[in-house]
Amino acid sequence: MEKVLIASFSQNGSTRKVADQIALGLGSSNCDVTQMSITENKSLDVKEYDIIGIGTPTYFFRPPFNIMDFVTNLRGLENKSTFVFILHGTNQGNCGNWIRKELNKKGSKDLGYFRSYGADYWIGYIKRGTMFSHSSPTTQELSSAEAFGRTIASRYKDKLPQVEEFDPPTPFMYGLERMFVSRPLAKMMYSKTFRADKNCDNCRICIKKCPIGNISENTNGKLKWQSKCLLCAACELSCPKDAIHSALDWVIFAPFMTYNISHSKNKKIPFVNVTHRKGKTVLT
Numbered sequence: 294m295e296k297v298l299i300a301s302f303s304q305n306g307s308t309r310k311v312a313d314q315i316a317l318g319l320g321s322s323n324c325d326v327t328q329m330s331i332t333e334n335k336s337l338d339v340k341e342y343d344i345i346g347i348g349t350p351t352y353f354f355r356p357p358f359n360i361m362d363f364v365t366n367l368r369g370l371e372n373k374s375t376f377v378f379i380l381h382g383t384n385q386g387n388c389g390n391w392i393r394k395e396l397n398k399k400g401s402k403d404l405g406y407f408r409s410y411g412a413d414y415w416i417g418y419i420k421r422g423t424m425f426s427h428s429s430p431t432t433q434e435l436s437s438a439e440a441f442g443r444t445i446a447s448r449y450k451d452k453l454p455q456v457e458e459f460d461p462p463t464p465f466m467y468g469l470e471r472m473f474v475s476r477p478l479a480k481m482m483y484s485k486t487f488r489a490d491k492n493c494d495n496c497r498i499c500i501k502k503c504p505i506g507n508i509s510e511n512t513n514g515k516l517k518w519q520s521k522c523l524l525c526a527a528c529e530l531s532c533p534k535d536a537i538h539s540a541l542d543w544v545i546f547a548p549f550m551t552y553n554i555s556h557s558k559n560k561k562i563p564f565v566n567v568t569h570r571k572g573k574t575v576l577t
């Protein structure tokens with residue numbers, strides 16, 4: 294029986310749903326599947342597994358920083374088989390390509406690649422009244438994920454080659470936006486701009502929502518953001534008092550958001566109209 298590790302990160306649940314379906318497909322093909330969730334940068338030796346799957350949402354047309362660190366620090370991949378699955382809203386950029394190339398550099402064999410829409414809780418869109426791929430992953434996308442799990446198992450057992458192509462290059466505007474949200478800028482600049490205003494009542498929801506424990510309280514109960522921020526804005530979106538503000542509200546991001554929204558709507562990427570207030574996103 295093949296031992297499979299599925300390591301994934303999910304902020305809003307879409308990646309988790311797909312991970313569960315892939316695990317189901319692998320399990321029905323007689324594989325022994327372990328799932329782990331990736332939060333912070335941990336070094337992991339995977340030598341006890343035959344197959345390793347990495348799953349992630351797309352953040353800013355690339356993987357989130359915690360996933361990049363996790364993949365970079367993986368040990369023991371020589372002669373292992375790997376697969377990658379990613380979730381995205383409007384455009385995946387080089388998210389999947391980046392992970393697949395890193396895994397290949399570490400000597401693993403690429404067994405397959407799966408991509409699906411996932412509900413897109415990006416603050417820039419939501420605060421402008423649009424939510425992309427709200428209903429994804431759909432029942433159909435989830436059954437494709439399960440089928441992908443079965444395919445991975447049969448490719449491994451029957452030594453079949455993987456067939457999924459790499460994604461096309463990131464369109465220019467999206468590449469530019471990715472540069473604006475690069476890691477050095479996120480660390481040295483944007484992460485320092487998060488603050489809670491006088492409406493904060495210390496409910497601590499933001500602390501609980503932060504996927505990587507980046508928010509703490511000082512002795513006066515004042516919130517402090519450290520520099521490992523993923524810029525997911527889960528804190529800002531979840532605040533029931535709308536008390537959290539950051540660089541992500543800055544006007545420099547407005548042209549990107551406006552472009553992304555109109556470009557994506559023209560490309561008929563599924564979306565719904567929403568309003569967001571006091572930690573709640575509702576359909577209008």
Ligand SMILES: Cc1cc2nc3c(=O)[nH]c(=O)nc-3n(C[C@H](O)[C@H](O)[C@H](O)COP(=O)(O)O)c2cc1C
Pocket residue numbers: 302303304305306307308309349350351352353354355380381382383384385386410411412413414415416523524525526
């Ligand atoms: C901070 C942030 C950045 C995102 N950036 C992108 C992006 O560049 N391209 C894209 O297609 N989707 C993007 N998304 C959408 C997510 O990839 C998508 O919603 C995914 O399904 C979320 O997975 P989860 O529910 O497991 O957290 C972004 C979402 C967030 C929160």
